[in-house]
Amino acid sequence: MNDEFYMDLALRAAWRYQALTLPNPAVGCALLDKSGRVLSIGAHKKAGFLHAEVNAVFAALCDLDVNFAQDFACEYARKFGVKFQNTKALKSALLQPSFTYDFILNRHGGLLGGACAYVTLEPCAHRGKTPSCAELLAQLGLSRVVIGARDTNAQAAGGAEILRRGGIEVKFDVCHTAAAELAEPFYLARESSFCFIKINAALNGVVHGRIGSEKQRAFVHELRGVCDYVGVGGQTVRADRPTLDVRAAKSDEISALVGRADMLALNTRAPELGEISVSARADKSALDARVAPQNLKPRAPDVWIYSHRALLDFDESIPLFGVAGRKVEVSQSLPADAKITMIEAGASSFDEFAQFASHALIFYSAQMRNAGNFKANAALQPLFISSASDPHLEANEFYGWFKILK
Numbered sequence: 001m002n003d004e005f006y007m008d009l010a011l012r013a014a015w016r017y018q019a020l021t022l023p024n025p026a027v028g029c030a031l032l033d034k035s036g037r038v039l040s041i042g043a044h045k046k047a048g049f050l051h052a053e054v055n056a057v058f059a060a061l062c063d064l065d066v067n068f069a070q071d072f073a074c075e076y077a078r079k080f081g082v083k084f085q086n087t088k089a090l091k092s093a094l095l096q097p098s099f100t101y102d103f104i105l106n107r108h109g110g111l112l113g114g115a116c117a118y119v120t121l122e123p124c125a126h127r128g129k130t131p132s133c134a135e136l137l138a139q140l141g142l143s144r145v146v147i148g149a150r151d152t153n154a155q156a157a158g159g160a161e162i163l164r165r166g167g168i169e170v171k172f173d174v175c176h177t178a179a180a181e182l183a184e185p186f187y188l189a190r191e192s193s194f195c196f197i198k199i200n201a202a203l204n205g206v207v208h209g210r211i212g213s214e215k216q217r218a219f220v221h222e223l224r225g226v227c228d229y230v231g232v233g234g235q236t237v238r239a240d241r242p243t244l245d246v247r248a249a250k251s252d253e254i255s256a257l258v259g260r261a262d263m264l265a266l267n268t269r270a271p272e273l274g275e276i277s278v279s280a281r282a283d284k285s286a287l288d289a290r291v292a293p294q295n296l297k298p299r300a301p302d303v304w305i306y307s308h309r310a311l312l313d314f315d316e317s318i319p320l321f322g323v324a325g326r327k328v329e330v331s332q333s334l335p336a337d338a339k340i341t342m343i344e345a346g347a348s349s350f351d352e353f354a355q356f357a358s359h360a361l362i363f364y365s366a367q368m369r370n371a372g373n374f375k376a377n378a379a380l381q382p383l384f385i386s387s388a389s390d391p392h393l394e395a396n397e398f399y400g401w402f403k404i405l406k
């Protein structure tokens with residue numbers, strides 16, 4: 001196995017959270033012990049939560065030391081009132097960052113000495129919502145860090161310097177093109193705007209009728225939650241009368257876990273996350289005292305209706321107009337203040353929307369339908385195709401991220 005093989009593991013882990021991490025970059029990390037055995041593969045999942053490196057370190061320590069996992073779960077339950085059914089649930093949960101980081105520093109016990117990390121993007125150097133990953137890797141005594149792409153974000157760059165000062169060998173530019181492709185949506189959103197087309201289809205390209213599971217729908221609503229705007233064609237608005245909100249997103253439960261204390265009282269129904277249960281006996285003072293990550297409760301995005309008509313031409317009883325706090329813009333160009341936009345395209349609108357978008361996210365359900373399929377002349381380059389076991393979807397579904405070639 002060479003460096004490219006392990007970097008590819010990190011890249012694939014990161015792509016599963018592409019766009020969901022915005023305004024942060026999607027990042028993956030594979031961790032190997034000193035004899036070259038893969039310990040863990042982690043990804044950054046959501047802004048305000050653990051970075052990929054910390055997720056990988058945490059999962060590795062849970063596997064290497066059963067007391068580490070047990071003590072963490074106990075202390076976490078005591079402090080936050082959140083319990084985990086097993087180590088697998090613990091490793092896949094969105095954990096409170098600074099508590100987890102401090103626990104790792106106090107309890108790693110030198111178990112990762114001589115380890116090697118493969119990270120798709122240079123580990124961050126600054127302490128923001130979460131502390132610096134470069135400092136953490138240096139303190140854990142890793143011997144080598146292999147990096148896909150350099151961080152050109154002035155605020156976060158400088159991680160490699162910290163690693164080198166900590167005596168770690170740093171290698172850059174492994175799978176550099178793929179690592180840059182992974183980070184591109186982040187840079188587009190930060191420097192200008194990131195706009196992608198979402199479409200869901202049957203395997204033969206049919207988009208008519210209800211296609212896609214509830215899980216897929218929840219995934220799409222999570223994506224809407226990170227967007228400033230959802231774009232939709234005027235014809236679709238009139239025909240489908242959509243709401244375009246985020247009601248199926250799972251993040252309500254996430255807010256209950258790590259958001260404000262009062263969210264806990266509201267969370268009386270069973271958590272959809274499945275692996276996490278919220279105790280009503282949470283220590284309220286601890287909940288109030290901790291730093292709640294920002295923007296946890298997803299906000300329904302503003303809506304951009306692509307049409308030559310005026311706003312007044314649309315029936316205002318269409319549900320999307322009734323979403324509180326939402327702005328609706330009708331125009332033939334992308335709104336000027338759109339930083340992150342998902343266009344939900346229909347059967348015939350892909351090419352028209354391709355002028356605004358750099359990427360396409362296509363969901364496929366493994367079924368063949370007897371109806372009109374979607375047509376696009378735009379040339380697409382596949383960047384990532386999900387595996388059959390993707391946690392976001394049912395077993396008969398998959399999705400692909402594509403670059404729209406101009």
Ligand SMILES: [Zn+2]
Pocket residue numbers: 051052053123124131132133134
């Ligand atoms: Zn970081």
